[in-house]
Amino acid sequence: MSKKKGLSVEEKRTRMMEIFFETKDVFQLKDLEKIAPKEKGITSMSVKEVLQSLVDDAMVDSDRIGTSNYFWAFPSKALHIRKQKLEHLESQLIEGTQKKQSLQQSIEKAKVGRQNTESRATMLKELEGLRHQRNQLKTELEKYQECDPEVIEEIRQINKVAKDAANRWTDNVYAIKSWAKKKFGFEQNQIDKAFGIPEDFDYIE
CATH class of the missing domain: 1.20.58 (Methane Monooxygenase Hydroxylase; Chain G, domain 1)
Known part of the structure; x- marks a missing residue:
């Protein structure tokens, strides 16, 4: 049986953006590490890297409130x-x-x-x-x-x-x-x- 091919970086980025667009909600990293694997097939280990690349490209906004970082993006x-x-x-x-x-x-x-x-x-x-x-x-x-x-x-x-x-x-x-x-x-x-x-x-x- 052939090994299942993993998602490409661009596919992960697209699916991560879908989470924000579909929910129109604000998340912490720990929230996305739970949601992304279950709903979008993105491994929890790669969530942080994918999220940071979207922040670097100004596709996802982020802000620090107290000791926590929050992330959001709207269509x-x-x-x-x-x-x-x-x-x-x-x-x-x-x-x-x-x-x-x-x-x-x-x-x-x-x-x-x-x-x-x-x-x-x-x-x-x-x-x-x-x-x-x-x-x-x-x-x-x-x-x-x-x-x-x-x-x-x-x-x-x-x-x-x-x-x-x-x-x-x-x-x-x-x-x-x-x-x-x-x-x-x-x-x-x-x-x-x-x-x-x-x-x-x-x-x-």
Whole structure:
């Protein structure tokens, strides 16, 4: 019989947050060491470490009253943190768009292999990184749809702006590929390979 696989660190963190969100209560460490193993399958020996990692990431609040430490976390704060992350991503997309506009002027006169070719590859990697972060945050937000409808709707609007900005970048990448193909006679697969463009590169639906 195979040995049962234990929970990963991220799974433990997620289940620990569920305890706070489902109960909306304040706990001491000793309380969580009793509740977590029974209700969420988190071993009592790892409760303290998991809890501290959540406190360090500002996902769980803590305070000392007398000789005891108390811990709590509410869904509204989690939503606020994710909203801040989305706003940060939006700021990065705006900054990236400005960099792209500046780079576009030099691309018109550029030749393959010159320094700005490396810049385009770097910008493409940054774009893919931002898309990945946006998709991760979108997945996380789906967990909190019933917590605060107004905040969720606002975040969705911000997410739409970020998506539109990313697709504008995709337009420009295709424009650069078309220009390079006409200017230098390269095949599309040669251009993709030269600039490190993945095969599944496409617009965000």
